[in-house]
Amino acid sequence: MKRTDDCGRLRKTDIGRTATLMGWVQTRRDHGGLIFIDLRDREGITQVVFNPTLSPDIHKQAKDLRSEDVIAVSGKVEARPEGTVNTHLSTGKVELIADGLEILNPAKTPPFPIEDNVLVSESLRLKYRYLDLRRPRMLANLKRRHQILRVVRNFLDGYGFIEIETPYLTKSTPEGARDYLVPSRVNPGQFYALPQSPQLFKQILMVAGMERYYQIARCFRDEDLRADRQPEFTQIDFELSFVDRDEILSLMEAMLTEVFQMVKGVSLPTPFPRLSYQEAMERYGSDKPDLRFGLEIHDVSSLVAGSSFQVFQEALSRKGVVKAMALEGKATLSRKELDELTEAAKTLGAKGLAWVKVSPQGFESPIVKFLGEPLLQKISGALTAKAGDLLLFVADQLKTAREVMGGLRVQSAERFGWIPADQFRFAWVTDFPLVEYDETEQRYVAMHHPFTSPMDEDLPLLESEPRRVRAKAYDLVLNGSEIGGGSIRIHRRDVQSRMFKLLGIEPAEAQEKFGFLLEALEYGAPPHGGIAFGLDRLVMILSGAESIRDVIAFPKTQKAICLLSDAPSHVTERQLKELHIKTDVVE
């Protein structure tokens, strides 16, 4: 038998002709006489009817059909009798009256039903991933992923980008995440590293005059996993020469606009809002603010400066701040709920949480007596709070106060259902600090990466006041999730050397680790910059998936194990010996 149609294709216009379908048995409804089979393939479901009067032999064979058997079935396409049309199926007006059946491969009973909306443990799904992927939602996610990449490739082709592959076996570099290492057999004791990103190679490609590069690049980072983090993940990676930041941002906006139009039918308003890092931290307590809801954070330090509330005074005297936020209509929270909020604040790093209920009669709170009615009036005015709202206060060092408020902001929005569904709120966050001081390592570390260009006007401060130097770096945030980041790079050797020096990388080490880049910068490196998007997170948001695993065909568990293949695994002594590797693992 030869397949003539897929299971999502047959329509009223096909009535009368013959067809051969191949696919998986979704369900069987055996009436003793008539047998109905829902036949499923990638494209859809078609009802097949086995009639004992018309084809007794075939009907007898169909008695044995079970879920997930792979079959070929041929017959005549007919209209369904009146009243039996299934409006849930695209093929629901017709059915195939079988006169031929071949069981291509009988299947064992699957360990879980191949349907959406059935709860199955994640470990079982991952072990039988090939069954899990048969579920319509998973198939749709992978199709969507493909569609996004197709739109991206098509768009970039139109803008003169060249897709170039860079090595997976590359060099371990300091800075950044932990590397995955690969031993070199022919160079005993030496290791390749799998790339955390194609960063250095794409910059070299700019020096090579490629001008516009992109790659759908797999990246590897040996760090702990999360719902939105896998040890290997995919970036849509770009690098361009002779452009400034704004050109990159608007090009990316154009690309994403096309993606959302094609994939979701959504018209994104452009340009996307832009916030400086400072502004994002100040208003939202996060460098990846979720703009789907308001709930902005306010600094009330100067307002409360004269109050007699010891906790505030103490924080302020230590050069700290007092941050406040108004939860609309939440003056009704119980003591228990307020305690939970306080607990959440403590988990986020606060020493405590002060609250004030705004009621028509005035203010209710253990700290009313310290702050006083007039001051509270001023504060609620500044927060545009009204009767029924709940005011929250955190007093601490600036960094902590921001982070705690930022965390409470997001948690509250989630908890109280203030996040609207089906919205896509983008924001560019720009003007990141170039470096931050790492207390544990007692040195400056690059906030983006060591190749990010400082802002020209801040360059003189590089040695004297590095904390104040801003970078030509930008992140793209979507619904509170960082989905992309990039920068204009350093393209001059002298600046790059100064940067390494700031980061405490000795010239000898810089030479050893990045010598090839430094040298390349001396051979006519054009000004260049780029960006990379996390494809998995983008697909995840566009699919409404709760985990990145739902948009990756073969993801790993939180312990970085592939339950399907059982990787990683032990290898033979001989393999280790060949690689000159000895382990200290005691079996």
Next chain:
RNA sequence: GGGGCCGUAGUUCAGCUGGUUAGAACGCCGGCCUGUCACGCCGGAGGUCACGGGUUCGAGCCCCGCCGGCCCCGCCA
């Protein structure tokens, strides 16, 4: 490295204060059924209560350990 939730039939779960033979639904198997699409009806099989110890007259339940899955903090330039 740390905090939290979970693990009972093929699956999803229930299982009281520790007490008789561990239940339900779906699925599976058999029978009946010619217009179903969550088909229906009748019957049946199916359990290492993740694993290992301990407490107890008695453990699915309590304690300790361990394995696994998930969420979070740290980490992720």
